[in-house]
Amino acid sequence: MRGLYKMRILVAIPHFFRPDADGKYGSARRDPRPRIAALSQGIQALHSLFNTRQIAFQDQPQQGLQIQQVNQWTSCELNILLCTTGDRHLLSQLPVSRHLFQHIALDCPDRELGFYCQRVLGDRLSENYDYYCYLEDDLTIRDPLFFLKQQWFQSLLGEAAILQPHRFEWSNPWLNNSLAAGSLATGEVGECSDSSTSHLVSSTHPDVLGSNHPESHHSANYHKVYVDPDFESKTGQNPGFAHHFTERRVLVGQFLGQPIQFQRAGNPHAGCFFLTRSQMTLWASTVDFGQPSNQFIGPLESAASLHLMRYFRVYKPALSWANFLEIEHWGQYNSQDLLNNLHLVQFQPKVVSYAANNFPNG
Numbered sequence: 001m002r003g004l005y006k007m008r009i010l011v012a013i014p015h016f017f018r019p020d021a022d023g024k025y026g027s028a029r030r031d032p033r034p035r036i037a038a039l040s041q042g043i044q045a046l047h048s049l050f051n052t053r054q055i056a057f058q059d060q061p062q063q064g065l066q067i068q069q070v071n072q073w074t075s076c077e078l079n080i081l082l083c084t085t086g087d088r089h090l091l092s093q094l095p096v097s098r099h100l101f102q103h104i105a106l107d108c109p110d111r112e113l114g115f116y117c118q119r120v121l122g123d124r125l126s127e128n129y130d131y132y133c134y135l136e137d138d139l140t141i142r143d144p145l146f147f148l149k150q151q152w153f154q155s156l157l158g159e160a161a162i163l164q165p166h167r168f169e170w171s172n173p174w175l176n177n178s179l180a181a182g183s184l185a186t187g188e189v190g191e192c193s194d195s196s197t198s199h200l201v202s203s204t205h206p207d208v209l210g211s212n213h214p215e216s217h218h219s220a221n222y223h224k225v226y227v228d229p230d231f232e233s234k235t236g237q238n239p240g241f242a243h244h245f246t247e248r249r250v251l252v253g254q255f256l257g258q259p260i261q262f263q264r265a266g267n268p269h270a271g272c273f274f275l276t277r278s279q280m281t282l283w284a285s286t287v288d289f290g291q292p293s294n295q296f297i298g299p300l301e302s303a304a305s306l307h308l309m310r311y312f313r314v315y316k317p318a319l320s321w322a323n324f325l326e327i328e329h330w331g332q333y334n335s336q337d338l339l340n341n342l343h344l345v346q347f348q349p350k351v352v353s354y355a356a357n358n359f360p361n362g
Contacts, residue, residue, distance in 0.1 A: 007147055008077040009050060010129040012117045013101075014303070015039060015137040016110060018088040032090055038138040038330035040096050043080060045140045047100055050076045050147070074144045079129075083117045085110060112292045114303025119290040125281055132280040134304060136271035138330040139167070149255075149325055150274055153262075153315075156253070159278045160242070161313045163262065164270045165327040168226045169335040225335035226322055230266030243268065243309035251315065261318035268314040269296070269305040270327060283311055 019030045047053075052075045057065045080101040084091065085108050108116045114134075121132045131147060143149070146165075153163045243264075251262040275283065283289055288310075292299060296306040308314050317324040 004072045006052070006072075006075060006077050007130040007151070008128065009131050009133060009147065010079050010081070010121065010124060010127070011046060011133040011135055012081045012083055012104075012121050013039070013042070013135050013137050014083050014113045014117045015089050015091070016085065016113055017090050018110065032093065034331060035138070036090050036093050036095070038140075039090070040094055041330070042135065042137065042140045043082075043094075043096050043100055045142065046078060046080060049141060049144045050074065050078045052077070071144070074148065076147065081117075081120060083113065083120055085113050085116070109292075111299045114300060115290050115292045118303065118307075121280065122284040122289060125277065125284060129277060131274050131276060133274045134272055136300075136304065139271055140328040140330070142328055143326070146325070147274075152255070154276060157251070157315075159276060159282070161315060162273070162275065162279065162308060163325060164265055164268055164308070164314055164316050165272070165325040166226050166316055166322045167228050167270050167329045167334075168224055168322075168326055169329050169332050171223060171225055171332055171335055225338070226319075226326075227329060227334040227338060228267050228269055229338070241309045242311050243314050248313070250318070255324070260321045260324060262315040262321075263318045265314045265316040268308050268316075269301055270316075271304050271329065272327060273304060273308055279312065283307055286311070 017032060017035050019032075052069070052072075054069065054071045054075060055067050056070045058068050060066045081104050082091070082101045083104045083106055085106050088110060091103060104120055106113065106116045106120075117134060121134065124132075131150065135141075150163060154161070249264045253260055253262075288307075293302045293306055296302040296309070
């Protein structure tokens with residue numbers, strides 16, 4: 001089939017594993033098997049969705065079954081860079097072919113691996129990829145239209161805006177896999193200063209999950225949990241950041257004939273980013289490109305998200321359209337933690353009062 005342009009996609013995955021007594025992150029827990037499964041799943045999913053080696057069979061007269069290439073409209077030229085430091089990794093245990101990725105061995109402190117990954121992407125700007133992507137090693141894309149949606153959004157909004165996916169976790173409704181309750185990973189959560197986004201209410205409020213279900217916060221009652229609640233007190237409040245803006249906070253449009261809304265992300269973090277070559281070039285020209293920081297929560301979160309707030313207007317799909325762009329986070333740790341701690345704080349959306357901006361239909 002002629003005439004179909006194949007996007008060129010470069011994905012850098014910082015991969016790190018070293019068991020730690022604290023074990024706050026998946027890369028530091030004692031059992032390596034979940035990390036092996038998560039990383040393997042993420043790599044295989046990228047290739048199954050976007051590489052060009054996808055086929056079907058057709059029965060041709062006098063020729064029998066013939067192989068036909070399929071899904072050319074979403075297939076890409078895909079290259080995956082698996083970035084590690086020292087021997088703190090699980091590459092020797094991965095059950096995936098080494099042909100599916102290129103190993104980039106870096107010499108850097110453990111906590112700075114994500115920032116060195118940024119430099120790896122920047123070093124390849126001359127290779128003219130359409131998207132320069134960063135994925136934490138426990139994330140899986142499930143949507144074959146993921147990059148077409150990114151392309152559609154940016155064709156309408158321009159290079160100053162980016163669209164981040166919502167992270168979600170699957171919750172098994174048939175098994176009780178509850179973890180011991182612990183403090184929220186982000187520590188204390190203060191009331192958001194922007195009343196148009198959210199306010200704090202007690203988890204016992206009857207409107208939260210229904211007055212007839214006082215125990216309904218248990219994870220077994222949910223099949224899918226989005227795990228990145230807005231906390232605008234921690235983001236968007238720096239007047240030096242491009243993400244600090246008041247105009248065009250809500251965008252309204254159509255996709256495949258269906259109405260859809262996008263909102264300025266109170267929490268831009270998703271453990272990943274997807275930048276066009278122009279966006280990557282802009283960021284790589286700044287003085288803080290690839291420079292370690294823990295300004296946004298910690299070094300892990302800062303490596304994925306801090307620069308997004310500094311240089312771009314960050315949107316996510318409004319929650320009624322959350323699955324328009326989403327990414328799977330391995331396991332149930334974050335969702336369990338949030339559900340088990342609803343007695344501490346509960347975010348309750350308020351009706352948005354500011355005017356929405358329309359953008360052209362897609």
